[in-house]
Amino acid sequence: MGEKRQRFLIAVLRFHGDVLLTTPVIGEIKRIYPDSIIDLLVYSGTGSILKFDDRINSVLEAEASADSNFIKIAFKEILLLRKLSNTKYDFGIFLTTQWRMALMARCLKGARTTGVDDLKRRKPFWIKSFSSISPEAGDGHI
Template structure:
């Protein structure tokens, strides 16, 4: 699909880690369409994951909790108005919330791509997009990038990106200093939102012991 897209909207409303795994899609689109402005629609509380990414033009946050029905409708209409004003010519959807179909229907983009979710097979959903793409690949990054198949891109970026400002690094150094961390250290995160992603406690214990024996804090 040889089109010089100028305004691109990526939709991904999931958790923090999922947003990080979305960055290869952003980088791939930016590399293939360097003059395009790329916006992202995501949950409000995950904005910090992408807020410093230089490849992103604008972030549009949507709340996933705390608002009543009337407030949600009001916010949705306001959001749609803002998105329509951007005149996107490409929309790439990477999430299966049913509300996405309604939002996308109000956008005038000629190319609307979505991954083909097994739990979204209704006519309303399918007719909201010009292309539905089956998952392909084993790794989460590969599966996410597979949504771009209709574009027939020649170059793909598979690395994830987490961007920071210099003051973020300095703030981190000051906090480590206050905590007495003065040498190389290792951060271990043994918990997960979903139980099937958790490793055995005794295995984590063995890893921690091994790391300490090597002189890390």
């Protein structure tokens, strides 16, 4: 009987360059867990930069909050949160510090999750949303 394939969610809600900078994380996961399944969560339109990367199982897209009206954003966000909740992730890696990342991490029931430290986010809701918090790199970069 084989080992269970580890399933990862890497979330980076920023722009094309930041999405591209996730490739070392993807590479390291694949080095350690060669049979892992990796999903990438990005802003709509930014995932195309990695669409041909065969290490990625699927690219999930979130709406940037300024792009639509409130009702449309809320509806799409609920659908996304439901999808995250229904997918059995083992690990969640949240590389940006928007408050919605904390909510998304809470949807990954049973997964080990990590978020990025941020002075503005050091509130109980943020801290308790993740299994661990990675230190901030400084100068606005992670």
